[in-house]
Amino acid sequence: MGTKIFSIALVVAFAAILINTYMKNKGETRYIFHAEWYDPVSATIKKFHLSFFPRDKSVEMYDLRAQRLFLKRFQIEGIDERDLYLGNTIVILSRQLKITDYADATTREHISTRRQRTFAMVKPDAVHRLGEVIDIIQSRDFEVSQMKMVQLLRSQAAMFYREHEGRPFFEPLLDYVTSGAVVAMELITTDAVKRWRETLGPTDSEAARQDAPDTIRAKFGKDKQSNAAHGSDSDVSATREIEFFFPSSKMNNALVPETTAKFVNNTCCIIKPHAIAAGNLGGIIRAITEGGFDITALQMFRLDKIQAEEFLEVYKGVVNEYPGMVQQLIAGPSVALEIQSIHGAETPAKFREFVGPADPDVARELRPNSLRARFGEDKIKNALHCSDLPDDGVLEVEYFFKILQ
Template sequence: MQASEDGRFAFDAEWYDQHAALIRKYQFLFYPKDSTVEMFDIKNRRLFLKRSCIDGLKFEDLYVGATVNVNSRTLTLVDYSDEYTKNILSSKKEKTLALIKPDAVLKFGQIFNAIYQSRFLVCNAKMVRLTRGEAEEFYAEHVGKAFFDNLVRFMTSGPIIAMELMKDGAIGAWRELLGPTDSSKARSDAPNSIRAMFGTDQTQNACHGSDSTMSAQRECNFFFGSKVRRNTAMHQGSTCCIIKPSAVDTNKAGEIMAAITAQGYQVTGLQMFHMEKANAEEFFEVYKGVVAEYIDMVNELSSGPCIVLEVTGQGDNIPTKFREFVGPADPEIARHLRPNTLRAKFGHTKINNAIHCTDLPEDGALEVEYFFRILSD
């Protein structure tokens, strides 16, 4: 199928049919003129979805690797379907890998915020801890150099956060935001850069960025390819925090993370998830028939990417303490009664209230396990 005159974009899409236990393949067509979608079933060679509007779907959501929701089906866009789409979008939607190194993980909220403020799209994110073998593999191009052992030792000294960023010219834009490799030089030459603000020297320089298209592809695949890198969740003395899709979509995730750590909490696990509707229903099952907003809660959680955190802190009963910090479910009530809570500051409605947190202390471990053991694997 060739690109049509109205400039539609074509992708190969896949949907996992849980009932049949197989992957169904479609051609996914998006018409930017009126933001409509059309789909064809590739195997059966027939129209699957006639051209229609899909609530909440934007052109910005479409790129190879993206997850989109169409009529309760969570589709993954796995490739471009034609040269027109590839030629137009491959340069505009360039990807790069960003790493927050061990020395800057405590400042991850501020770094995420800088990323969002610079108009990057965070396509993927995960907190991991590299083994020595993994670090040596990742930095294989530097084997034999004088700084190699120190670099590997440093990169395995604590957790790191890997992110897949997308933007027009993402590789150069991220390296510009990072600033010079040497943090002291960054402070003199680019004082507003990330390394100037959060780096220490040439090795402990806060963040890493891919230096070429080839490196970006290899490095993104290293962390987000078929091989699963173990997350850092501790599953002990912790609670679950979900930064909801509406808050991620409005670039509030970095501010929320910074507010959580400023309150004295520690984040020991972090991962971005694209929730299937069935998973959202399963996760919120305890509210079914109890909370009137159950269906809306499910639809919100499966409407786009969310960022899930394992949160720990000092003392006992972290789920209860953190829930008090998150505030009442209705942000309007929160703003009147508890204006310093997270939902008062970042929420909009009872459904789009920015954050889900564990309600009952005994459920903290269960919710953390659901994301960081069951879904993560």
């Protein structure tokens, strides 16, 4: 049995090499990845070679188990070379494919150098400026691939900063980083570690204001300790720090910092995939906080079709846009927020008014300053979902910050 599996693996690897060699001889670039799709009908994980042709942004899929072509090459909207990195999920014909590995050395060499990961953390003193920080991140061509707001326990902070243990600033550092919520992020771009360190600026915020006034620490930091944000100093550190907050195995979940969700006097807001892809994540978060609302929990999710249908079930058979709403929620990463405000139990109604009518065209006529008027495109790509009723807010926040955890 083991010999047979090994032989199949060799055939698959050799096939990937032959395909790429053939395409090179034709003068066309082709990247090949291992990808997985969970088939809910058979309750099995199906594995494919996913090929991407950057010349015309077309894709092709080869079924590894059946050893036959599954999907003939065709052009598809919404998928770009920047979306092709390990761990990402892309949608092809309503199927969510998770990219698990490179299928050949050419793809690995090209993509891994251009799609490097690094870890970023917005510290307690700058969380209230999160929208502005994300604006800078997206303007520098970083992609936010994972993101969540957490509250660190002292023991967790000590583990995260363990390389500093024994130094004079270690205990004050733990006091500071556990004094409020932090927002952890995985960022991806070319030469990500170096570029994020440059974007942060010098450790001392005062020095940053003198030497690098356009950096994050210069704009949002206070001093050497309360310096707004953290960044990994190497590939090795980035891998460790990403794993700390976003573990690849459920075995590590017991150590993961918990959500900051309050689950009371709240409402739910979902920033939709198209708004994130358009670079509006920071602008929407900034608008929410400037509008007098508090973001008390935040996390990026990649919903599958079953989860999206479950979450939107109340709209099934009620609104004509339901199928499109489901497709939009699975089209890419979305960000779930728990919203609170000084309005207490009236928060859901106040926030819904702030978000505006479901149709952005109507919103632009009736409520031109609403979020959907500013960031929406049409009735499906209307930038945000928000809870309809007070009871819905509690249930929807629990869905994301309890059930999906």
